[in-house]
Amino acid sequence: MRFNQGIGRALCRLASADFLQPAAHQRGLACTQIAFEINHGQRGHHLSQCGAQRQRGRLVRQVIFATGIIGRMHDGNVLKERIRGWGRELGFTAVGVSGIELSAAETGLMDWLNAGLHGEMDYMAAHGTKRSRPAELIPGTRSIISCRVDYLPEIKGGAGAAISRYALGRDYHKLMRNRLQKLADRMTAKIGNFGYRVFVDSAPVMEVAIAQNASLGWRGKHTLLLSQTGSWFFLGEIYCDLPLPPDTPITSHCGTCTACLDVCPTSAFIGPYQLDARRCISYLTIELKSSIPEDLRPLMGNRIYGCDDCQLVCPWNRFSPLTQEPDFAPRHGLDHATLVELFAWTETEFNDRLAGSPIRRIGHERWLRNIAIALGNDAPAAEAKAALLTRQDHPSALVREHVAWALSRYPG
Ligand code: B12
Ligand code: SF4
Numbered sequence: 418m419r420f421n422q423g424i425g426r427a428l429c430r431l432a433s434a435d436f437l438q439p440a441a442h443q444r445g446l447a448c449t450q451i452a453f454e455i456n457h458g459q460r461g462h463h464l465s466q467c468g469a470q471r472q473r474g475r476l477v478r479q480v481i482f483a484t485g486i487i488g489r490m491h492d493g494n495v496l497k498e499r500i501r502g503w504g505r506e507l508g509f510t511a512v513g514v515s516g517i518e519l520s521a522a523e524t525g526l527m528d529w530l531n532a533g534l535h536g537e538m539d540y541m542a543a544h545g546t547k548r549s550r551p552a553e554l555i556p557g558t559r560s561i562i563s564c565r566v567d568y569l570p571e572i573k574g575g576a577g578a579a580i581s582r583y584a585l586g587r588d589y590h591k592l593m594r595n596r597l598q599k600l601a602d603r604m605t606a607k608i609g610n611f612g613y614r615v616f617v618d619s620a621p622v623m624e625v626a627i628a629q630n631a632s633l634g635w636r637g638k639h640t641l642l643l644s645q646t647g648s649w650f651f652l653g654e655i656y657c658d659l660p661l662p663p664d665t666p667i668t669s670h671c672g673t674c675t676a677c678l679d680v681c682p683t684s685a686f687i688g689p690y691q692l693d694a695r696r697c698i699s700y701l702t703i704e705l706k707s708s709i710p711e712d713l714r715p716l717m718g719n720r721i722y723g724c725d726d727c728q729l730v731c732p733w734n735r736f737s738p739l740t741q742e743p744d745f746a747p748r749h750g751l752d753h754a755t756l757v758e759l760f761a762w763t764e765t766e767f768n769d770r771l772a773g774s775p776i777r778r779i780g781h782e783r784w785l786r787n788i789a790i791a792l793g794n795d796a797p798a799a800e801a802k803a804a805l806l807t808r809q810d811h812p813s814a815l816v817r818e819h820v821a822w823a824l825s826r827y828p829g
């Protein structure tokens with residue numbers, strides 16, 4: 418990545434682009450002159466050079482005009498608003514700007530890692546301080562553009578398998594990455610080359626802390642980012658070398674509410690804002706590769722991929738908009754499928770049907786492991802027991818162990 422050009426070039430191109438040009442021309446001032454002067458802090462020098470070649474009255478008008486532009490642009494606020502607008506046009510539901518100072522989040526991250534609350538998610542500890550120091554990850558980073566995409570789909574629901582809402586449709590990584598790239602391309606087209614990198618989830622990036630700084634919401638006690646239009650959204654970022662002015666963080670609106678902490682089926686919260694990931698059903702069903710601790714299995718109920726409970730109970734999610742993204746609409750009836758149906762999928766069916774879904778990443782073996790637990794938690798039924806029996810000699814020891822546990826919960 419080239420991180421060698423600053424906001425100067427950006428404003429220069431922006432000034433000579435669509436929205437400033439007419440105004441500049443009306444006043445008989447070449448907009449590139451304004452931009453150059455703004456860019457490189459050589460205000461007096463350039464204006465006096467230009468002015469020396471002009472009438473005194475003309476110079477005064479130029480200075481007044483340029484001062485107005487400087488007032489509007491010198492801290493990048495105009496550019497930031499343009500970026501926000503382009504982001505909205507591309508389908509982001511919110512766009513904000515954060516600086517790169519994340520020292521408070523770094524302390525929280527280190528405490529969390531030192532306490533071992535990340536369990537087997539070694540990638541969370543693998544990058545030293547790069548995760549909390551954006552300029553160590555990407556040298557030259559000066560600002561971060563944080564973007565939100567809403568994912569709440571309309572669902573049929575039912576008494577079957579519970580799959581978290583974010584995973585009912587297509588994987589969001591591709592959509593988010595493409596859209597962030599389009600925003601970066603739009604910025605390049607409007608302001609010229611600048612240094613940037615786009616990130617979605619998997620990179621060592623503190624997405625929630627960044628989005629919080631970028632005013633996209635406040636941190637809910639469940640640790641997720643929350644806004645007055647709920648928390649059913651994904652986050653993605655553009656790290657860039659433009660010194661954009663950061664937005665002002667929003668104050669918390671959790672008040673005395675503790676609904677998310679109280680509802681958690683596995684008591685995964687140590688306290689407000691502190692999650693022991695090792696107990697979270699999202700971790701157990703998605704991240705954990707090995708056997709699921711026996712004491713937690715009965716608490717998982719019918720949740721076979723992720724968990725939405727701490728969000729479902731949040732009062733702010735009553736105001737959540739449904740997603741406008743066709744990609745996030747449920748596929749293959751995942752929003753109302755029965756456990757028995759899903760347990761019957763062969764590995765080929767699993768891979769074919771879940772192509773493009775985030776669920777595919779856990780593989781068929783863990784899929785069966787998770788469903789076996791849910792069948793073990795279900796009210797005993799002949800059909801469910803018969804389904805479990807079909808897998809009791811499965812080649813995978815992991816599957817066999819969970820099937821045996823589930824069968825042990827059936828009478829007789
Ligand atoms: C690892 C991870 C997980 C882990 C751990 C979650 C966690 N809370 O840490 C597991 C697998 C459990 C998980 C689950 C889920 N995840 Co997740 N996850 C991540 C990931 C990759 C990193 C998060 C992280 O840095 N954790 C490390 C710890 C240290 O961070 P933390 O909890 O934020 O800790 C801070 C607080 O404790 C704070 N703190 C401590 N004390 C105090 C006190 C006060 C007063 C305050 C304000 C703060 C505070 O300091 C710490 C540092 O900032 C991010 C993507 C990313 N790259 O950021 C997605 C991400 C957070 N996950 C996301 C989602 C959607 C989920 C699930 C909803 C999925 C699901 N339905 O199953 C669940 C929700 C569970 C939950 N309640 O958090 C989204 C959240 C979007 C949003 N609206 O915020 C993200 C941002 C992915 C994305 N790109 O959109 N996830
Ligand atoms: S996702 Fe579920 S298990 Fe994880 S913290 Fe929230 S309520 Fe608890």
Ligand code: SF4
Nearest residue numbers: 637638671674677731
């Ligand atoms: S449920 Fe209550 S405490 Fe939890 S995030 Fe929502 S408002 Fe905050």
